[in-house]
Amino acid sequence: MDFDISPAWISIKTVFVATTITFFVGIIAAYWMANYNGKLKSTVDTIFTLPLVLPPTVVGFFLLLIFGRNGPIGKLLLKFGTTLIFSWPATVVAAAIVAFPLMYRTTKGAFEQIDHNIVNAARTLGVSEWKVFWRVILPLARPGIGAATVLSFARCLGEFGATLMVAGNIPGKTQTIPIAIYFTAENGEMRNALIWVILIVIISTIMIFLMNYWNEYQQKNIYGVGRK
Structure with a gap:
């Protein structure tokens, strides 16, 4: 039986675009919430985190x-003669929304653990808020941001329920690796399903290894562990 490689290409495109969106939106949301003390803080934080605890089909x-x-x-999209449902962009939207809470919460935790004395010292020296963010806050939060990015990447790669709800199972268009695993196994094509399972396990293992390596590397740079 022929083996269709298109789910791999669709997953790669989806994961990289969704992770990029999640990366920037997650950092902005995390930094804002880490410094926001308004009455709606708990409500907004709950909304941002909700996709993490809801079943993916509910999100879908x-x-x-x-x-x-x-x-x-x-x-609104129909007025422009287009639609998002059952299209490739729908896979990106579903993956990004489901992965966003991981990026948001992990990055927010990294921002909240920064020593504010260092940040305030930079401000007393006349450094602008923009430079404080880029040259002080981001470097200090870099290990947490790196871990958040890897977790978001892995979540985007494994997204199934929400993607199936809004993008469907269209071979060569919206069929990602997790969806391909489900339907090939359901059709009794166990050999093809096993190939996809092995591939996604390999990718996930590599991402975990890179995350652990990144964390160790950042700890050595920040705390001087292992330096002579």
Whole structure:
């Protein structure tokens, strides 16, 4: 039986685009929430974290309500003659939203652990807020941001439920590796399913190894562990 390699290419595109979006949006949201002390802080934090605890199919259902033909954004897209549902961009949206809480919470924790005395010292020297963020805060939070990025990448790679709800299973268009595993196994094509399982396990193992290596490298640079 022929082996279709397209799910790998679709997953690669989806994961890199979704991780890039999650990376920047997650950092912005985490930095804002780490410094926000308003009355709605708990509410906003709950909303940002909710996709992490909800079943992916529930997230997918909400995305259908928002981006479907009768949804607010879906109606807007129809005016421009396009739709998001059952298209490749839908796989990106689903993966990014499901992975966002991991990027957000891990990065927010990294920001909150920064010694504010260092940040305040930079401010007393007349450094602008923009430079304080880029030259002081980001470097100090870099290990946490790196770990958050790897976790988000892995979550995007393994996303199944929400993707199936909003993007469907269209071979060569929206069929990612997790979806390919499910349907090939359901069709009794166990050999092909096993190939995809082995591939995704290898990729996930490599990502975990890189995350551990990154953390060890950052700890050596920050704390001078192992230096002579």
